[in-house]
Amino acid sequence: MRYIPHTEEDVRQMLAAIGVTSIADLFAEVPAESRLDRPLDLPGPLSESELLRELQELSAQNATASSRLSFLGGGAYNHFIPSVIDQLISRSEFYTAYTPYQPEISQGTLQAVFEYQTLICQLTGMEVSNASMYDGASACAEAVLMAARATRRKQILLAASLHPEYRETVTTYCRYLGMELIELPTASSGRVDAVALAELIGKETAAVVVGYPNFFGVIEDLESISAMAHVAGALLVTAVAEPIALGLLKSPGELGADIVIGEGQSFGMPVSYGGPGVGFFAAREKLVRSMPGRLIGATVDKNGKRGFVLTLATREQHIRREKATSNICSNQGMCALMASMYLTLLGKHGIREVAGQNLSKAAYARSAIAALPGFRLPYSAPMFNEFVVEIDGDVAALLGQLENKGILGGIPLARFWPGMNNRFLVCVTEQHRRQDIDALVAALKGGAA
């Protein structure tokens, strides 16, 4: 869009029309002491080359996954992004911020979203997927609301080991809806405490929500959790913050999950300080009418040719107003497209290969760290590419020392669990070479006290 500034004459006419003489008059209502009575104290203008240099110097102060050796995970994962994704996604046809849904003009976009939905179904073992949502956390909150709609129950059991930001988002969404959120404690294995689950679950329970892997990197026993949920008439919601894991793990669908949501950032999107990502959302077909968001369906036109259209839109906000299944009337089109490109590029074997490298490299790091004096692995259950490390001393001091050496060694759990000062979460992906992991281990050595 062109930028056409107002002329002085335009401004004079507009001011005259509303009966004031100057722009300053428009601010007369703001108390004088709150108004700045001098120009902003800004440096003078720079030439283009000076400006670029200044911005480069500023951005060099950022710690990024490429300027540091990063072992941070916790919901945003540093995976390799094939260059072809950036090349393809930069095509101007994909650049619209808002997905054009009109089938007459958007068959390409609709087909791309349809294929995204197919990939998500294959990965999660579910029957239907929506066109994507904002991120994993809001998708999780929508899954909780959907479970309440589908079961007509109001109690939700949230695993304490679910990503803390997902739990926070669920809590915010549910605050004024009369929902009862109950925390499911973590057993010493790092999995959901099955005894507590058996005690807490009942005929009021709409859903059990667990991470897969959970926030501690631990792989939950979904099969037994889903069995317990289904006996009580509740749904199992599985939250997958690191979906690369699904390249190796049995899909949540095969293990009995009813709704599978997660974060798709791992599929071809940079960590970018935490966003943007893309929420994926999939469910059993029998639940499709309780499902939030948009869905693209395949159909045939009047000549019998295959085509794609928005489907089940009658449940959405622009038609059902306040009775819509959710207020999501859009999707995260561009990021969903990146996820489709990534998954298509890797294919079934490629994603298994990436997942295998994550698993092996994390296992190597885990055993090397556990062999260091004073370092322990508190959880015993199987893990994927993240794991919790425990020391006797203060984690903040240790991670600070590592940072001075250019290593981001992990996420201190005290950030989410105040008082948990001796544990941190380490993430190892296919991006780490053996010497990177060895450098982390060497830097940690002697720092446990």
Added chain:
Amino acid sequence: MEFPEELKYTEDHEWILIEDDIVTVGITDFAQDALGDVVFVELPEVGSTVEAGKSFGVVESVKAVSDVYAPVSGEVIEINEDLPDTPELINTSAYEDGWMVKIRLTDTAELDDLLDAEAYQAFVDEQG
């Protein structure tokens, strides 16, 4: 368009069959015709209570999703179990096989507010 004499009606286009303190409720021929092909029906649970004038279920057609309002207050004692799998019964047999719920009335005085066939037909004609 049919308006069976033995039924009562509401301005929300529900029909009501009264048998002692049990009423059977569905949507009218006019309503199903206006909605078009019904693809999904959402019914309350047996044992739940409904309140006159409040929504108790949903009928979804290819064009729209509409609430269905309880004509009287009471307890749901039976639902049409065939509707979830064959929602088209609402189109093919609005007044018989397409019935939605049976409600045990709590207040027979509420029946006085219902329209008879002639009044409902006049109401529909007026809506034109």
